[in-house]
Amino acid sequence: MRRFDSVCGDLIVGTTVRATIISHERWGLIAEVLGHETVGASVDGRCIDSPSGSPRALPEEYPPVGKQVDAVVQEIDRYHPPVWIRLTTRAADLREFSWPCGCCGEPAVLSPGGDGVTVDVRSTDGPGCASFAAHRACLADRLKTEFNGDRARVNAVGRDQPPNPALGNQSP
Structure with a gap:
């Protein structure tokens, strides 16, 4: 039996990571976690600080594609393949x-x-x-x-x- 769920076993929810922004989507971002490039990662627009004060970052407020950002692992979905990492880049989450x-x-x-x-x-x-x-x-x-x-x-x-x-x- 092949266990896909061992991928990213060294990542834990609450861990701070560096991620590169891969693309902008209408709902948020696709990212690549450094050291875990074979696993998908995303940041929902609600998990990005909005300078305009919106509860969800506006697409023009997203970090640019190619930029590296600090993020916190919010969730790791290993229930069924593929393994997926959800991140947050909110300053409050980076603090705690x-x-x-x-x-x-x-x-x-x-x-x-x-x-x-x-x-x-x-x-x-x-x-x-x-x-x-x-x-x-x-x-x-x-x-x-x-x-x-x-x-x-x-x-x-x-x-x-x-x-x-x-x-x-x-x-x-």
Whole structure:
């Protein structure tokens, strides 16, 4: 079985990337994420700052074709081929990106240092990957109390790991 859903496995929602604008569309932009040129990417017009104050950037406000921009990965669609990356270039999202928690519905900050994590759901039955954002606390609280190791890992992923004497990595 060939798993298309492993493409871009190193990209995570909330990650800042550089992208080149490939084309303008009436709804937004087609872009190419540097280092991930084989995967499609887009920016919806609602995810581009509008100097005119419009809730959706006007086509004349889009960055020019060929320009490189900073963007945040908003969503990675690995449910069915082809893998597609949705980006946002809004200044507010570049400062701090949040997405609704799949557990409580409140915004979870997915930017580095935030209170959110991305959960990927995969199956051995075949390719395809669904993902959702969650607050660390919401996800950990929903795990059975008997799963203390899983709770600890949810709270530790991406953070400095506390020393674990059982593994021999005590602090000096």
